[in-house]
Amino acid sequence: MKLKMKNINKIYWVCLCLITLSACHKAELAIISAPVRLVSNGITSDTLKGAVRGTMLAGKTYYFKTDITVNEGDTLQMQEGVKLIAIGDGKTYQTAPEIIMHGTFISLGTKEKPNYITVQNADTYHTEALAQNYTDVFKGWWGGIVCWPDPSSKNPAPGGDLIIKWTHLELAGGPASGNETGVYASGDPRYIIYFGNITKKFILEDSWVFGAKDDAIRVSGGKISIMRNTFELCGQLGGEFFNMKSGTVGDLAYNFFIGAATNALKASDAGSSGTQTNVAMYNNTMVNCGFRQTKSGRGGSINFEKAARGMVYNNLIANCRFGLRLTSDADLTNIKYNNQYFYGSTQKIVDLFQAADGVSTFQSADIHSTTPKENDPTFYGYDLTAFDYTANPGPMTVSVQTPAAVLVGTSNFRLKAGSKGVNAGNVNFSPIASVTATGDYGTTITLPGKDIGAYQSDGTGNQH
Template sequence: MQAGKTYYFDKDITVNDGDTLLMQSGVTLIAVGDGTKDKAPQITVHGTFISLGTKEKPNYITVQNAATYHTEANSAKYDNVFKGSWGGILASPAPVTTAKPNPKGGDVIIKWTHIEFAGAASYGNDASIYKDGDARYTIYFANIEKDFILEDSWVFGSADDGIRTVGGKISIMRNTFELCGKAGGECFNMKSGTVGDLAYNMLIGSATNALKASNSGATTIQCNVNMYNNTMTNCGFRQTKTGRGGSINYEQGARGLIYNNLISNCRFGLRVTTDADQVNIKYNNQYYYGSTSGILAQFLASDGVAKAQSADIKSATAKDKNPLFFSYNADQYDFTANPGPITASLMPAYITTVGTSNFGLQTGSPGRNKAKTDFTPMAAVKTTGNFGAIITPPGSDIGAYQTDGSGNQH
């Protein structure tokens, strides 16, 4: 897809095994659909998919009425945001056939790209992944041998999980996730076989967790993911199941490093379940902020086994140790009156979207210069050159935005 051009699709796009679909910079790809059974196309990737937007010329994978949907979201009208107007991106090896007995699949590499309003219900789409009627994910990646790189991009408005991986080498750096999941769903949900790093992501207004790691899925490789220097706020309040939903969740044999994350007004803080790989989970230097006593009581989820660590920063009382975001008032919403679960209709846009807010830390913030930097990213992906990952190492400030200008660039 050539630089600067606009393309439309009203039927599934399929990238065949061995082929590559490349979006050059400044491309807009528009799904023509309304989310109904025969009008919800998806991008099926059995080969390699690459979107190479740039900061100056980002790419868009969106819908016909995107401007209207964004206007509605900015006024806290979310019907079109969560309805799923198209199917999303599904990347996995092609089915085995006599003609192709050993399909390899390929990589998914996405940089500086807006991906919006996906999640249409599945009707006969990939029955091994979705049951009929299930909401599809904005991105589904399942190739244990290949790379999934997502950098400096935006995932906005999904009916269920924004992204789900079942296997793959990942590098998820400096992205922004907004309004993922209507009444359930994570921004990023990782299953067995997922290995790599997630850092400098801004995650706001998810239905359930911002980030979830689980070794469910029964692949041959353990889920092993590092989560560091992420900022997450106002997450977990739409999940209707008891005890679910908040910020970071490790369960069912998952392992990894968890450092330097800023968790502000999330319904639950760090949750490590008894069946997670506790021996191989290391965590410290989290910054927990809460505007209410109820949020403070769940900084460490009560149905998990995570404990306070030596370098954690926590509100001792409601509104204590305000993170001092540059241009966002963390206390403007009444979480006492709305402790969750609550419907999206009760959540104003300022607690579900970034908008014009700046979540960098002002001078005097308790999170400045309090991060752990003496560890190394896993750097699991193998792709190099123009298509390779740009992995930002741990930064000295807690959260996704760094005083030196590194970290999240949005």
């Protein structure tokens, strides 16, 4: 009997321990730790050159004076608060260094600690621009970032991703060498970003793009998600803020554009990649675009041409030289558009809300007028009548344009409560969402908004 009691006691203590361990295990499962972002190959030298890979460490400043290359399969990453400074003078391709990206590039700035990819004394160029001296803005001090497959690659899907968040991208455009076959001809001004990896993803979120000599960004194939960015003063005599060629698929939404030489957004299927250009442009705001383009009939806001397809909804187009332009050779059957808000301070701008050489027409939910200065969207802090477009209808040189016509400065482009753009948006469509990844290295797609333009009355949309 004594032996049996011992066995019972043992069983009791074993059961008690198992119950306790089970409870502890359940408690552990209920505690979910934030993932640790691993640092791969932290870069400790402040100078980059040749073939590079690894991580630029938070808060540090790095420099490059000659071209740097990220090879296929490698990754170059910037943690938050990093400055990457190009040292160049823009006179030749040798003295305008570029970042050659055959692999993956990631810049993860934050709202509190944004990253910079820029040049020395960049603040000076912003200041000079405010003083209406734009000479240095268009010198093309460095060569930009060129993302394209290594020509010698045997990989059936070569190239890498480009992921940029909360990052300032500035002042590129130096002359090309011509070595990037199919990208630039010798002497061409280079873009701040060229992306041509058709099977890869290009994410640009919550960032600032300033001071390109020609196109700010050109995409020749790729899955894109371009969300909540600010574009200012790009293109000296021509060039788009965002120019898309064959094989570009995805979304551009909640971006703010001011002072483009030509269009804010252009989509074309030129290039014969085998994948049709298909982009959704929604809830963007564009102001004072198109006035520096010298070629007749070009330059304005949104342009679809050469078999491109997509959607165009909820865009605010204010004082752009031309409004919506859909050419007869675009894939008109597969372009859906409505709910645009057009404003013009002169009769000439009003008369070209629909571009004269295009075939688009006003749609049922568009806001437009035949009278200048009617339907003012009522921005919180910006006067659309400040620049005299009657005296200066374009084309014009940048020296004629006041800083307020091409720069955000201290202006506020949110809509006042009584604006006709509030509750005038279409929310009954879905983004293309070609980029499906989420998280630190994925995209955050803001869905179509009930208010027209990049800024929503509920605080969503563009966060700048």
